[in-house]
Amino acid sequence: MPSVTVAGVTLPLRPGETILAGLHRAGYAYRIGCRRGGCGVCAAEVTSGEIAYAGPIAERALPPVTDPAAPPCLTCRAVPVTDVVIRLADGARFRCVAPMLAELAGATPRTDEQGEP
Amino acid sequence: MGVMRLGYVHARVTDLEEAKSHYADTLGMRIVHAEDDRLHLKAWDEYDHHSVVLEEGGVGLVKLGYKVQKPEDLSEFERRAQAFGCITERMSKGDNLAVGDGVRIVLPSDHVIELYNEIEVVGTETGTVNPNPFPRHLVGVGVPRIDHALITAEDPGLIERFFAEVLDFGTSERVVTDLDDGEVIGTWMFCGNTPHDIAVIKGPNAKLHHFAFYLNDWNDILRAGDLFAMDDVSVDIGPTRHGITRGTTIYFFDPAGNRNEVFSGGYITYPDFPTINWTTDQLAKGIFYISRELNERFTTVVT
Numbered sequence: 001m002p003s004v005t006v007a008g009v010t011l012p013l014r015p016g017e018t019i020l021a022g023l024h025r026a027g028y029a030y031r032i033g034c035r036r037g038g039c040g041v042c043a044a045e046v047t048s049g050e051i052a053y054a055g056p057i058a059e060r061a062l063p064p065v066t067d068p069a070a071p072p073c074l075t076c077r078a079v080p081v082t083d084v085v086i087r088l089a090d091g092a093r094f095r096c097v098a099p100m101l102a103e104l105a106g107a108t109p110r111t112d113e114q115g116e117p
Numbered sequence: 118m119g120v121m122r123l124g125y126v127h128a129r130v131t132d133l134e135e136a137k138s139h140y141a142d143t144l145g146m147r148i149v150h151a152e153d154d155r156l157h158l159k160a161w162d163e164y165d166h167h168s169v170v171l172e173e174g175g176v177g178l179v180k181l182g183y184k185v186q187k188p189e190d191l192s193e194f195e196r197r198a199q200a201f202g203c204i205t206e207r208m209s210k211g212d213n214l215a216v217g218d219g220v221r222i223v224l225p226s227d228h229v230i231e232l233y234n235e236i237e238v239v240g241t242e243t244g245t246v247n248p249n250p251f252p253r254h255l256v257g258v259g260v261p262r263i264d265h266a267l268i269t270a271e272d273p274g275l276i277e278r279f280f281a282e283v284l285d286f287g288t289s290e291r292v293v294t295d296l297d298d299g300e301v302i303g304t305w306m307f308c309g310n311t312p313h314d315i316a317v318i319k320g321p322n323a324k325l326h327h328f329a330f331y332l333n334d335w336n337d338i339l340r341a342g343d344l345f346a347m348d349d350v351s352v353d354i355g356p357t358r359h360g361i362t363r364g365t366t367i368y369f370f371d372p373a374g375n376r377n378e379v380f381s382g383g384y385i386t387y388p389d390f391p392t393i394n395w396t397t398d399q400l401a402k403g404i405f406y407i408s409r410e411l412n413e414r415f416t417t418v419v420t
Binding site for chain 1: 132135175176177351353371374375376413414417419
């Protein structure tokens with residue numbers, strides 16, 4: 001299954017799992033809003049790979065494209081279709097709140113430049 | 118003359134089927150009228166045709182409808198709104214399903230409100246002859262009625278002036294930067310006897326923070342929370358209590374990301390109600406009385 005890499009952490013996702021659902025399952029937290037594709041608070045740039053959406057999103061919730069090579073996505077509804085690397089917004093405060101869950105989920109820290117935020 | 122209540126909230130949703138499940142099955146509203154791209158719903162203790170209109174496509178607020186007491190109130194409020202500097206237009210019977218002639222006003226914050234007097238009356242679900250206290254067939258939360266809306270505006274003080282001077286609303290509570298002539302950061306206003314029929318907090322113009330449904334008591338709030346967990350509703354915060362309005366609450370999101378609230382409690386207001394002031398250093402206590410801690414999501418997510 002596809003994996004997501006964010007801020008130096010790579011996590012294998014389950015079939016159909018959104019990026020947010022996977023990261024929550026693995027004990028990670030970051031700044032999120034409505035979780036329903038409507039507000040844009042959980043947006044991230046996809047610096048590598050492809051995503052699809054598990055449900056509708058409001059187009060106006062997507063932040064403007066600042067880097068055509070890294071289009072924005074809403075992580076609450078984005079499901080990777082290939083391995084993806086994402087970059088969360090400044091101030092997203094990505095952190096592990098349950099290391100035990102990270103270990104169970106097989107989340108592995110990465111140190112190469114691709115995984116850096 | 119006067120504005121009686123918040124009559125309807127018209128909002129956009131990204132997926133009408135998901136919205137239908139949320140408002141009808143989880144919240145327990147009844148679908149009064151369904152079209153391909155929109156739904157009209159009412160809650161069981163409301164007697165007017167509808168209180169929520171959901172339109173497919175996007176997210177956020179289209180407009181708020183406020184019902185006035187007498188037909189002749191419309192022209193007076195129209196005159197005052199124009200004198201205040203607002204753009205107004207007349208709406209005709211049929212522009213809104215089941216709603217009569219009215220006046221549409223664009224607020225200085227770019228929100229649209231509609232004043233109307235006539236709307237088809239369909240009755241409550243318990244009737245007006247020897248009624249039972251509630252209908253037996255309710256599903257989900259079984260909300261009895263909508264209660265209020267909270268919108269965001271760059272200048273809440275200006276919108277407070279509009280509702281006070283044009284529509285004769287009273288101010289129940291206010292958050293100010295300074296008790297002596299400070300800036301208004303938030304305002305809670307009433308036209309009936311509840312703590313608020315509209316509230317405005319500082320934020321981007323034309324946006325919705327939430328609209329709320331009334332519940333009878335704290336036990337019903339907890340039960341609603343249980344149902345939100347069962348139905349995987351995205352919860353923002355709660356159950357907890359507000360300092361402002363004293364209400365008990367859960368904030369949650371509909372499937373498009375519009376924030377809803379279930380609200381209970383509060384107090385009675387009259388036109389001579391003395392306005393309660395909160396200072397910004399106590400804002401967290403005013404919003405979430407128990408934790409006295411603001412949640413970033415609550416203060417920043419609007420649709």
